[in-house]
Amino acid sequence: MTDQTPAIELKGISKAFGPVQANKDISIRVMPGTIHGIIGENGAGKSTLMSILYGFYRADAGEIWVDGRRTEIPDSQAAIRAGIGMVFQHFKLVQNFSVLENVVLGAEDGAMLRPSLAKARRELKDLAAEYELNIDPDARIEDIGVGMQQRVEILKALYRQADILILDEPTGVLTPAEADHLFRILKGLRDQGKTIILITHKLREIMEITDTVSVMRRGEMTATVQTAETSPPELAELMVGRKVLLQVEKVPPKPGKTVLEVENLRVVDSKGVERLRKIGFEIRAGEILGIAGVAGNGQSELLEVLGGYRRAEGTVRLNGKPLELAGRHANGRARRAAGVAHVPEDRHHEGLILDFSAWENVAFGYHDRPEFNKGLFMDNAAIKADAAAKMERFDVRPPHPHLAAKNFSGGNQQKIVVAREIERNPDLLLIGQPTRGVDIGAIEFIHEQIVALRDMGKAVLLVSVELDEIMSLSDRIAVMFDGKIMGERLPAETDERELGLLMAGITDTDKPHSEAEIEANLARRHASADKEA
Amino acid sequence: MQRMPQWADVILIPLISLILAAVLSALVILAIGENPWAALKLMVEGSLGSTYAWGYTLYYATNFIFTGLAVAVAIHARLFNIGGEGQAMLGGLGVALIALFIPWPHWTLALLGGAVGAALFGAAWAFIPAWLQAKRGSHVVITTIMFNFIAAALLNYLLIGALKPQGSMEPATGRFPEATHLPTFQDMFSTAETALFRGAPVNVSFFVALIACVAVWALIWRTRLGYEIRAYGQSEGAAKYAGISPVKIIVVTMLISGGLAGMMAINNVMGEAERLVLNAVEGAGFIGIAVALMGRSHPFGVLLAALLFGFLYQGGAELALWTSIPRELIVVIQALVILFTGALDNMVRMPLEGLFLRLRRAPKPDRKTSPAE
Missing domain, CATH: 3.40.50.300 (P-loop containing nucleotide triphosphate hydrolases)
Known part of the structure; x- marks a missing residue:
């Protein structure tokens, strides 16, 4: 110096x-x-x-x-x-x-x-x-x-x-x-x-x-x-404080049968703004589909629709069977029963109840399962035992099921949610911003778990605003902009520049684009969303 | 990391609040030229000094347990049911109809029938606000308080009309049949030699109230419904994510809450008055709010707070009877207790939390945190 x-x-x-x-x-x-x-x-x-x-x-x-x-x-x-x-x-x-x-x-x-x-x-x-x-x-x-x-x-x-x-x-x-x-x-x-x-x-x-x-x-x-x-x-x-793997190690995917089919999915929010504009995609067993995009371009709505708590029009099939998108069975409970697990984007307001203890959170969403109930009452002993086991397998620290969820660090909170959802062995895992506010050590662990689930032949829908995460985890990448899917790419055949253009709503990615052009496009989208609202 | 050990939260804070309220009340009594120490002695004597005194204290406490539990259950779903007053009035109507128009063979059956009727009427009165909240988003605080007025008007109308016995000049129903008479503590505990609780209104409903405490505890912390109620109350977003229907939780919670408030009628209408009079609830629905807040919405806390308010009510009545302290001042004292234990909670909590933090900063082995219940 x-x-x-x-x-x-x-x-x-x-x-x-x-x-x-x-x-x-x-x-x-x-x-x-x-x-x-x-x-x-x-x-x-x-x-x-x-x-x-x-x-x-x-x-x-x-x-x-x-x-x-x-x-x-x-x-x-x-x-x-x-x-x-x-x-x-x-x-x-x-x-x-x-x-x-x-x-x-x-x-x-x-x-x-x-x-x-x-x-x-x-x-x-x-x-x-x-x-x-x-x-x-x-x-x-x-x-x-x-x-x-x-x-x-x-x-x-x-x-x-x-x-x-x-x-x-x-x-x-x-x-x-x-x-x-x-x-x-x-x-x-x-x-x-x-x-x-x-x-x-x-x-x-x-x-x-x-x-x-x-x-x-x-x-x-x-x-x-x-x-x-x-x-x-x-x-x-x-x-x-220790060596960390920055790159996820994974074998090439072995995609199987189609697990999730989405067609013409459309969401209009309470203000009348169209949040999803008739999008379609599919995910196969043993495959991670990453959804890239700047926050607020419809990814959250997509997760909520698939998770069962936002109304939509269109067709969604899981293992060939249609899922209800509006009506009585369009809820999180029915989705879980159908084999959809969901790690939501916002763990503080959706994934966890911060004032509940860890063990109560580990049963959350699955609390009506027979193994957690004894007649009229909940079998708290069984839930606690289950929670302790899951927390140990996912190395949640401190390993105290009695501690309130708010007292865990971000990474450990996320591990609690991921443990709860992954350990149910779902056919489809929805996972939003899996590592937002999560420390590097826990990121490594959570990424491994996602890949392990995919290697077991499950379908994974990954939504993240972290382009690095999308690039390293996904087997296919779809980019969302303004409620539409701008294109699908294979990670090996694309780069940040191209994805960045798609994220800004520009599809002819081969041509050079000036920054002014990109900015103008983003501003247009911003203004139009506001006008609709 | 919890800021304070749980015992401090549950016991120390209410106790300090109470002492502050007492000190301020003492100053007020001093200001009007009475002796606060003598006043306190009189209150204690008059509410706890004899079985007769206890009989009144427990009678009031029974009312407050029911209305306190009603508010507490709703608070767990983050619903503020301040319509306990109206729901208890309607509960009284339910009890009256059941006692007057069904010939009961025995008081046990009458109690059961009365409890069911009271709960049903109270719940029905809470249903409309609940439905409006769940489906239309009309705030339950506004609607329940409005329903208190409607309830009062409705009872007024019925008690000067359809329910008033022919020829009576009083806005009240006729006396309930003898078979619906609930055993008072005097009936139950007096022996041939000594009469206990003589003339005091406390009756078997007190035990129903205790059972209700246990039932509410089990509901909130041991059943799936209670889990979902708490989940919804803590985080609506999380509840939706998990597939818990907000409409169902709001409506069911309010029905339970209204039912509990209504059940107060087995004590004041069936147990004490043995007929339905105008303004039978006497503000117990509102006291229930203070009881639930002070009791931290926990059934055991509600029980303790209800006993405290029973003591204040009865002690206050004695004070008004034997001293020149006016009745209004008793209300001031009660209001001070409510103010300090309910509204000014943070005034005591913040410094106390700071104190505990400073104490803990001195290196000490980690204290195990206890579960949230």
Whole structure:
């Protein structure tokens, strides 16, 4: 390292939430004009650390130094004064305000709005020219795409004279093309002397864009290395504390008979918006069909329809027998009886009941099975024994069936859901975002279980917004955009660029496409969805 | 990780809330120039000091157990049934019809019939709000409270009309036949030498209330229906995912809740008044809300809270009788208890949780967490 003054230096930061030590004696030096990645699993303490830096939490111990000066940051106003800007994972924008109004909001000069807006308009123009942050200042937030909204957040920070920009998992909601654009913006900012802290759990992003990377594990900073001198496996090992297989090992598929047939499936939601536009596909036994796409393009609705709790029109056949899509038997219970297991996308609101104990959750959805009931009463002893066995087989930690589900980490919660669904030996497994908010060690395990189920000759429908996951697990990939399937590809015969175009709704993937074209397409889709709503 | 051991949640918080309410009440009593210590002694004496006093305390407690359980069951499905008052009124109507128009050979059968009638009428009164909630999304809080007024009007209409005996000047039904007389504690526990519970209204329904506590506990934590009710109450999304029908859960839970509220009538109408009078419920339906909140919606907690409110009711009546503390102040004291134990729960909880966290931060072996029930 150089003997420059660090833009940010944290010294011995500790923070505990009750018995949980979220940050333990963390020291880090972020050099000016660099992109500094902070990587770690969920719950490693990244967000807590950044919240301390941005004034949301106060550290129990430790010092914050900004540009060589010791700085107290009791609240976010102080952080802004110190030149720190933050772009949150969930944008904090007023939907029906214009870009300009959102940028000015909270940073107005004086009581009159007009001069502030005029000044902001001039500054936005300069910023746009400087950093490739082109954006129409008069567009309403609700009319622009997610990638644009993120740029508004960055503009907000820059407008507030931020020299240090913190981005928390910025690519979670972006298509690959949008992510590339974001990275170009960040590099531009760095070259202009800004300092950027990028929080992520994606190794690829770290490798692609950062100069330096710090790894966190269980509240501690385990290493800070130059990105050029490290590798993904090494980072993964630092994150998890042991060697991890980043690539799923699997044998070629042996597809059997058709298990699931979907034809002309159409869903119109309560607002009258068509969420699925007559889609069709099939999955065979011993095959994983991956559905790629940016969140909100109909994947969730597809899972809900197949899981039995959303009404639809069309035809769905399981093992040749039609499933009811509306009516009395269109429910989760009937689906389970027919041999469909479902690991839902949202384990906090669907897959688990957080206040129930683990053992109650392991029976959830199957609680009416004869083996769990004795006459009028539930056989709690049998359920507990079953839960304990499943939790052991899936290595759920801690292995206490009596603990409430909310007290497990994300990965272990997901293991509880996956154990419950897979151990039923279903013909078809629906699995949505299997590793969202799940730590790397558990990802490896869950992926193995999915592949093992497929190798047993079961059909798997995998929905994920993580393109890496889709690419490595799927035997076939279907890409959804705006309620339609844009195309099917074999993983070996496609790449991220092509899938990214399909995800943006562009089907003639052989031709070169400009970024502007992709963005225009996404914005059109965004606007039309809103209009229908 | 749980923030506090369970005993603190179940016992310590209500106890501290209670003490705070008592301190504030003492200040109020002091302010009007009475001696709070003497007042407390009088309350204890008047509600717990003799079998007669106990007889009243337990009588009130019986009412509160039923209405408390009614609210508690609904809370497990995240339904706030504040229509216990109206459901209990209708329960009274059910009991009256069954006692007046069916010739019962023995009180045991009459009790059974009365309980069924009370539960059916109470449940029926809860059915319409339940259906509106399940099918139309009309909020059950609004509809149940509206139904309280409709119930009051309906009973008014019946008691000055169809149900009033010819020639009577009073808005009440005629006296129930002798065969429907439920044994009071006086009948049951007095020996030839000593009369216990003399003249007190507590009767065999108290035991029905205890059975109801056990039954509700078994329902909520041991049956499939209870599991589904709790699942729906905790997470509607998860319930839908699992194939649990929200319509079914809402309707069935409200029927059970209304039935329990209605069953209060076997105590106040069949057991005590032995006829149906106007305003027989006397606010017990609303007290049930406080009882359920204080009892953490657990049947055992409801039982304890119902006893406490029985004590406050009876003690308060004694206080009004023997001191210059006006009746209204008794209501203030009861309101303070409700305020502190129900509404201001977090005021005590937050600092206490903080305290436990600080205590635990000192390194100690991991305490086993106990199950959620």
